[in-house]
Amino acid sequence: MRIGIDAMGGDHAPNAVIIGAIMASKLINKESTIVLFGDENIIRNILDAQKADTNNIEIVHCSQIIEMGDHPAKAFQQKTDASITKAFKQLKEGLIDGFASAGSTGAMMVGSMLVIGAIPGISRPTICTPLGTQNGNRIIILDAGLNADCKPEILDQYATIGSIYAENVFNIKNPRVALLNIGEEPEKGNLLTKATYPLLKENQNINFVGNLEANHLLDDSIADVVVCDGFAGNTLLKMAEGIYNILKNDKYSAPWIDNCNYEIVGGTPVLGIDKTVIIAHGHSSPLAIQNMILSTEKTIEAKLETQFKKAFQVNPS
Amino acid sequence: MRIGIDAMGGDHAPNAVIIGAIMASKLINKESTIVLFGDENIIRNILDAQKADTNNIEIVHCSQIIEMGDHPAKAFQQKTDASITKAFKQLKEGLIDGFASAGSTGAMMVGSMLVIGAIPGISRPTICTPLGTQNGNRIIILDAGLNADCKPEILDQYATIGSIYAENVFNIKNPRVALLNIGEEPEKGNLLTKATYPLLKENQNINFVGNLEANHLLDDSIADVVVCDGFAGNTLLKMAEGIYNILKNDKYSAPWIDNCNYEIVGGTPVLGIDKTVIIAHGHSSPLAIQNMILSTEKTIEAKLETQFKKAFQVNPS
Incomplete structure (x- = not known):
C-alpha cells in the first residue's frame, strides 16, 4: 500500500510533516x-537531519506549493507541479492508494470532487469527524461542515455513508445511527429533520435508532453515528473544540476529552468519493501528522469505496 | 411588585415550589x-409544615392543574380554574406583574402568545438562555429552541431583543452581539446566516461584532449575545447540558460550568411579549425555584416591555 502525504501542507510544514512521517513509518504495516x-531537496535535508530510516519512505518531487491564500480551483489549474495537484493526479492513476494533507482544505476539496469525483449515486460527498465519548468510545458526526445547507435526501445518504464508515473503519458492528434533533419524538424538529426522519426510518442500509438531542451526544446512550447538516455538525464540533481548550487549560483530563484532541483524531476523511482522501488540521503537529498517516492507512484498508458502491449501486442488475 | 408563581407546576410540585418560594421570600425586595x-389547602399545609413566615406570600386558590399530558391549547380553554390559566388572566389584568412556572411549557407558551401576546412590531417572540463563560461571565443565546426555522428578519429582531435583555437584566453595557456561524468571514455560512449578516450589520439598535464560531462561545473573546435559529440554539444548550452532566459526574468544578447549572439560571424568559413570563425546568428543585422567583423579580424590574416598544415602535410619530 502506498500512502501519499503532502509534505508541504500545514502551518508547520515541511518540518512537522516530515517528522510525523518518520514517526508513522515505524508504525505502519x-x-x-x-x-x-x-520539494525533494528540502525533504531530504530534514530526513537526513533526523537520521531517518527511509526504507519505507519515498519522495515525489514537486516544485510548487498551493498556498493558503491561493484560490483553490485556480491554483489547481495553474500550479500543476504543486504537491497537492501532483498527488491527486497519482491518486487518480492508482500510483498511490490514498492521500492526506494538512494544507489548503479548499484545494483538497477541489481535488476530491473534480479529480477523483463522487461515487455514482452519491449526490454530495461529505466529511465526518469522531468525537470522544464518556465511556472512551467514539461518536461519528456527519456532515462536519462541508454542506451547510442539506436536503432530507442528502441526510439520508449521509446516514448510509456514516454507518459504513463506522463499521469498517471504527469496527463498530451494526452501528446505531441517529438524527440530530431538538426533541426525542419523530414529529419534533425543524423542517429539515421532520422531513428526514421518515426517510431514515425506511433506510434499509442502517440501524436507525431515532432522534438524538445534543445532551446525549457524548454519553454513549443513544448512537454511534449522528447525522445532521453541515451547519449543525460544524457547530457541535467547534463547541467541543472550545470546551476542550477550556478544560485542557484547567488541566482536566478524561478519556472522552482526550479523544476529542485533533492530534489523536488525525484528520477528516472525504467520504463518498472514489478514493481515500484525508484532510488534517492546519496546525498539525508531528503527532497529529503521525496519526493522520495511520488513519489514512486504516481508511485505505477498509476499502470504503467498495462498500459505498454496493450500497449506492445506481443500476443493480 | 406582585410576582405570580405556579405552585402546582413542575415534577416536584407543589413541595419543591413552595419550599423554593419560602426561600425566595427572604431574598426579594x-x-x-x-x-x-x-390549591389553597395543599399550599397552606406545606407553608405550615415549613413554619414559614408568610408576610410577603399570598395564595390565589385554583381548583385545577394543567397536567403534562394535557393538550396545552385545549387545556387553556377547558381548565379555566387551573393555576396557569388563572395566573395568565391576572397577569393580563395587571393583578400580578409577572408569572413563572416549572409546569407545562406548552401551556406557558399558549398563555404568553394568546393571552398576553407579542409586542406590536415583534413578529415572533423568543426564549433565551444564558450560559456560563470561562471568565465567570454569561453569554446569552437566542433563540433557545422556540422557533426551529427562522427567516433572516426574525434573527435580526432577535438581535435587538437579546441586546436589550442583556443590557437591562444582566447589566452588560453596550453588549456585543454576534451571529452564530461556521466561519469568521461575512460571506461564510448557510443560506440563513449569509442573508442575516448584512441585516445585523445595518441594525442600529445593536453593537454587532460579526460572526461567532462555537469554539469561542464560552471564552468571552467575541460576544455577550449570540443570535441563531432555535434548532442551533437548542442544540448548543443541550450540548452544554450534556457536558455539564459529564463534568459534574467527574467532580469537576469551575465558575463557567457552575454558571451553566439550570438551578442557578432559574428559568428562561419569554421575550417580546407584553409582560414578564419565565419558564423553568420541569425538574426544578427548591433552589431552582428560588432563583426562578429572583430572576422573575429582576426581569419585572428591568421593564423590558418599555424598551422593546421603543426599539420596535410600529408607528413612530
Whole structure:
C-alpha cells in the first residue's frame, strides 16, 4: 500500500510533516510505503537531519506549493507541479492508494470532487469527524461542515455513508445511527429533520435508532453515528473544540476529552468519493501528522469505496 | 411588585415550589409579594409544615392543574380554574406583574402568545438562555429552541431583543452581539446566516461584532449575545447540558460550568411579549425555584416591555 502525504501542507510544514512521517513509518504495516510529495531537496535535508530510516519512505518531487491564500480551483489549474495537484493526479492513476494533507482544505476539496469525483449515486460527498465519548468510545458526526445547507435526501445518504464508515473503519458492528434533533419524538424538529426522519426510518442500509438531542451526544446512550447538516455538525464540533481548550487549560483530563484532541483524531476523511482522501488540521503537529498517516492507512484498508458502491449501486442488475 | 408563581407546576410540585418560594421570600425586595397560584389547602399545609413566615406570600386558590399530558391549547380553554390559566388572566389584568412556572411549557407558551401576546412590531417572540463563560461571565443565546426555522428578519429582531435583555437584566453595557456561524468571514455560512449578516450589520439598535464560531462561545473573546435559529440554539444548550452532566459526574468544578447549572439560571424568559413570563425546568428543585422567583423579580424590574416598544415602535410619530 502506498500512502501519499503532502509534505508541504500545514502551518508547520515541511518540518512537522516530515517528522510525523518518520514517526508513522515505524508504525505502519511492513508492506506500506509513505510517499512524500514536495520539494525533494528540502525533504531530504530534514530526513537526513533526523537520521531517518527511509526504507519505507519515498519522495515525489514537486516544485510548487498551493498556498493558503491561493484560490483553490485556480491554483489547481495553474500550479500543476504543486504537491497537492501532483498527488491527486497519482491518486487518480492508482500510483498511490490514498492521500492526506494538512494544507489548503479548499484545494483538497477541489481535488476530491473534480479529480477523483463522487461515487455514482452519491449526490454530495461529505466529511465526518469522531468525537470522544464518556465511556472512551467514539461518536461519528456527519456532515462536519462541508454542506451547510442539506436536503432530507442528502441526510439520508449521509446516514448510509456514516454507518459504513463506522463499521469498517471504527469496527463498530451494526452501528446505531441517529438524527440530530431538538426533541426525542419523530414529529419534533425543524423542517429539515421532520422531513428526514421518515426517510431514515425506511433506510434499509442502517440501524436507525431515532432522534438524538445534543445532551446525549457524548454519553454513549443513544448512537454511534449522528447525522445532521453541515451547519449543525460544524457547530457541535467547534463547541467541543472550545470546551476542550477550556478544560485542557484547567488541566482536566478524561478519556472522552482526550479523544476529542485533533492530534489523536488525525484528520477528516472525504467520504463518498472514489478514493481515500484525508484532510488534517492546519496546525498539525508531528503527532497529529503521525496519526493522520495511520488513519489514512486504516481508511485505505477498509476499502470504503467498495462498500459505498454496493450500497449506492445506481443500476443493480 | 406582585410576582405570580405556579405552585402546582413542575415534577416536584407543589413541595419543591413552595419550599423554593419560602426561600425566595427572604431574598426579594421588601415591597415585593410572592403570589402562589394553586390549591389553597395543599399550599397552606406545606407553608405550615415549613413554619414559614408568610408576610410577603399570598395564595390565589385554583381548583385545577394543567397536567403534562394535557393538550396545552385545549387545556387553556377547558381548565379555566387551573393555576396557569388563572395566573395568565391576572397577569393580563395587571393583578400580578409577572408569572413563572416549572409546569407545562406548552401551556406557558399558549398563555404568553394568546393571552398576553407579542409586542406590536415583534413578529415572533423568543426564549433565551444564558450560559456560563470561562471568565465567570454569561453569554446569552437566542433563540433557545422556540422557533426551529427562522427567516433572516426574525434573527435580526432577535438581535435587538437579546441586546436589550442583556443590557437591562444582566447589566452588560453596550453588549456585543454576534451571529452564530461556521466561519469568521461575512460571506461564510448557510443560506440563513449569509442573508442575516448584512441585516445585523445595518441594525442600529445593536453593537454587532460579526460572526461567532462555537469554539469561542464560552471564552468571552467575541460576544455577550449570540443570535441563531432555535434548532442551533437548542442544540448548543443541550450540548452544554450534556457536558455539564459529564463534568459534574467527574467532580469537576469551575465558575463557567457552575454558571451553566439550570438551578442557578432559574428559568428562561419569554421575550417580546407584553409582560414578564419565565419558564423553568420541569425538574426544578427548591433552589431552582428560588432563583426562578429572583430572576422573575429582576426581569419585572428591568421593564423590558418599555424598551422593546421603543426599539420596535410600529408607528413612530
